[in-house]
Amino acid sequence: MQHDVIDGVPVLWSAAPGPLEAALVFGHGARDESFRTIGVTHLVEHLAMSTLPRLHHEHNASVSLNLTDFTVSGTDEQVADFLAAVCKALGALPVDRIEREAGVLAAEASGVTDPVTAELLSARYGTVGAGLVSWDGPGPDRIPVEAVRETVARSFHAGNAVLLLTGPPPPALRLPLPQGKRPERGDAQPVMSSGPxxxxxxxxxxxxxxxxxxxxxxxxxxxxxxxxxxxxxxxxxxxxxxxxxxxxxxxxxxxxxxxxxxxxxxxxxxxxxxxxxxxxxxxxxxxxxxxxxxxxxxxxxxxxxxxxxxxxxxxxxxxxxxxxxxxxxxxxxxxxxxxxxxxxxxxxxxxxxxxxxxxxxEDVEVELAQLDGAPLTEGGCAHPRGGELPAGGKHFRPSMFDRLRFPEARTARLVLTGDAVWSRDGRGHVHHLPFADVVGMEVDGPGRVLFGRGNCLVPVVPELFAGIGEAVEAIDAGVPKALHYEPSAFADRDDACAPPPATKAPRG
Ligand SMILES: [Zn+2]
Missing domain, CATH: 3.30.830.10 (Metalloenzyme, LuxS/M16 peptidase-like)
Structure with a gap:
């Protein structure tokens, strides 16, 4: 493997058969986002690619858990032209195209990993870093333009890139990226669940x-x-x-x-x-x-x-x-x-x-033992499973009408304490979400849906609880404004972020 540097970007290359293949890789992936900005990296990638003319040789771009790649194969000239165009685009992103590209992202609906791996990562790490991959977040049309600018400035520069080539660098190759310092990404991400x-x-x-x-x-x-x-x-x-x-x-x-x-x-x-x-x-x-x-x-x-x-x-x-x-x-x-x-x-x-x-x-229950015979217990965000709601605080219940009609509504509770909400869902599990752990809050008319860093979701919505005005006021004041957002116009209301834990039984 040969080493080189072009315009401040390290280049690794190794001769391989076939046409020249190149990958311009940045040390920024889905795990570098926050719940509030889920999809921002993909949006940056799309905005950059949207500036390219129609090309007939192979080229692509993708975002993975840890990296963003721009890949191309073709003649030396095609590879050099593509890479120069990507670098220029990253230095001057067409942010006026954000709305259209957000729509494209909604249509593409691609995940960083398969859904099973995504759930495993979320269960391990919570709604942070690598754990974000199972979540849709606020939606591509709710990503603030400042988050796009901040992401590019932090990560998409020569100091956080590497170029990979399957042959010697073409002499005309230039990588006109802004210069920068590689961002600190921290060591191993702390786990939320250590298992088993x-x-x-x-x-x-x-x-x-x-x-x-x-x-x-x-x-x-x-x-x-x-x-x-x-x-x-x-x-x-x-x-x-x-x-x-x-x-x-x-x-x-x-x-x-x-x-x-x-x-x-x-x-x-x-x-x-x-x-x-x-x-x-x-x-x-x-x-x-x-x-x-x-x-x-x-x-x-x-x-x-x-x-x-x-x-x-x-x-x-x-x-x-x-x-x-x-x-x-x-x-x-x-x-x-x-x-x-x-x-x-x-x-x-x-x-x-x-x-x-x-x-x-979801419809599967397992009864399994560990190697030493101890039961393999169920994990999840409710702590502890089936635990107690606080005695103090202000309690909210479903309406009497719902309590009479739906058994789940009889167990469902919402409790507001000074700095947290608690909820007991339809399965009887108690969730505790301090405002300090909120990573995002959907503001949907009179209702709020709170997302916590431990995969916790607490709906504070009039469809579930009666007379929540006071709770909503306290929550609005307790959760930082930067985490509030309105529902995505692209949200599929059936499965997006509204599986109310205190859900009602199916009718009929
Ligand atoms: Zn929870």
């Missing part, structure tokens, strides 16, 4: 997340073996699943999540979740065989040493550079894997399983 727990969420199938050092070779090997075993059982033996997928999601400081996501045939989600958990326990107690270990290491060797892996390898090196993490090349990683033994793989997996989060679809 199961939780239910709006997901198509089950998933497992383990919080660990992502460079742990023994855990990397065990994680690969688990996926292969699940493929054998769920797909080939039982015919319950089509796809078993694993990923490593960086959340800063070299730490993050090893995930396993499986799909499930309709009606089989519970069974698939049980098998996923059973196989995880079995791996932690019995370990892996020599044959399984050799097989997975051979798979890594083949994938990593393939000449077609050059762009991916450059991508890893670039991501490390932007995160100030040392990059280990394929040979170094393979040498670490060669040291892994069946016992070290088992130990690493057993240790990581103590952090497990198992997400299952």
């Amino acid at each position: 727990h199961w939780l239910s969420a709006n997901v198509p199938g089950p998933g497992l997340g383990l919080h660990a050092d992502l460079d742990d070779a023994a855990l990397t090997a065990a994680h690969a073996v688990l996926q292969e075993r699940l493929r054998q059982v769920l797909r080939h033996q039982e015919g319950l699943s089509y796809d078993v997928d694993g990923a490593r999601m960086h959340s800063g400081g070299g730490r993050g999540e090893f995930t396993v996501v499986v799909d499930a045939r309709a009606g089989q989600q519970r069974r698939v979740a049980e098998i996923l958990w059973r196989e995880a326990l079995r791996l932690a107690s019995e370990g892996v065989t020599d044959a399984e270990l050799s097989e997975e290491i051979a798979g890594f060797r083949e994938a990593w040493l393939d000449p077609r892996a050059t762009p991916a390898e450059l991508g890893q090196a670039g991501a490390c550079l932007l995160s100030d993490i040392p990059y280990e090349d394929a040979a170094t990683r393979l040498a670490a894997l060669a040291e892994v033994t069946p016992d070290s793989a088992r130990q690493a997996f057993a240790a990581a399983l103590a952090t497990a989060l198992l997400v299952v679809p």
Whole structure:
């Protein structure tokens, strides 16, 4: 891998067959947003790309959890022209186009990760940083223009970029970006839930997340073996699943999540979740065989040493550079894997399983035990599950009409104390949301929907509670103005941010 610098931007390149491929990568992704500005990075990317003329060669741009990429392949001249145009656009974003591009984002509705991984990250980190990815936030049309300007100024400059090339830099290549200093992104993000727990969420199938050092070779090997075993059982033996997928999601400081996501045939989600958990326990107690270990290491060797892996390898090196993490090349990683033994793989997996989060679809309830026989408890934002509301404070209830008609309305309560709201939802779970933990508040006519940093959502709306005027006044005064926003014009009122926890039973 060769190193170079162009206009203050570090360049990493490695010759690979085929046309020249380039990626201009910035150290800013979805985890660098806040709840109030969810989607701002994607908006910056769209605004920059909207300035380009029609191009017939391959080009694209995308936002991931940690990075934003502008990619292109073609002749030297095409690559140089594209990159120069992107750099110029980032230096002078057409912010007058925000409204139109917000509409495009609403239509595109793309997620940073699959929905299962997104829920695992939110359960782990809360409504902050890497945990934001399962949330829609206020919506693309509610992103303040100042947030767009602030994001570009903070992160989209030469000091926070790296250029990756699959050949020597074209001599005419210029990267006319503003200069800047790489922003401080902090070390490992603190977790909200250390596990082990199961939780239910709006997901198509089950998933497992383990919080660990992502460079742990023994855990990397065990994680690969688990996926292969699940493929054998769920797909080939039982015919319950089509796809078993694993990923490593960086959340800063070299730490993050090893995930396993499986799909499930309709009606089989519970069974698939049980098998996923059973196989995880079995791996932690019995370990892996020599044959399984050799097989997975051979798979890594083949994938990593393939000449077609050059762009991916450059991508890893670039991501490390932007995160100030040392990059280990394929040979170094393979040498670490060669040291892994069946016992070290088992130990690493057993240790990581103590952090497990198992997400299952909403209509699925599971009863599972941990390795030592203790029950795997349900996690989530309610603390403690089924806990008590405060005795003091001002209490609000659903209207008498609703209490008579709907059983859930009899348990639902809203309590306002000096600096917090409490709610008891239709399942009897108590939520406590101090104003200081609010990350966003939707102002919808006479109602308010409060979003808390711990994945907590408390609706203070007249559809649920009677006579809330006083509560709304206190909440408006307690929650900083910068976090208030009106509902997105693009919101799908059926599933956006209005699943009222104290919801009424279906009629009829
Ligand atoms: Zn809650």
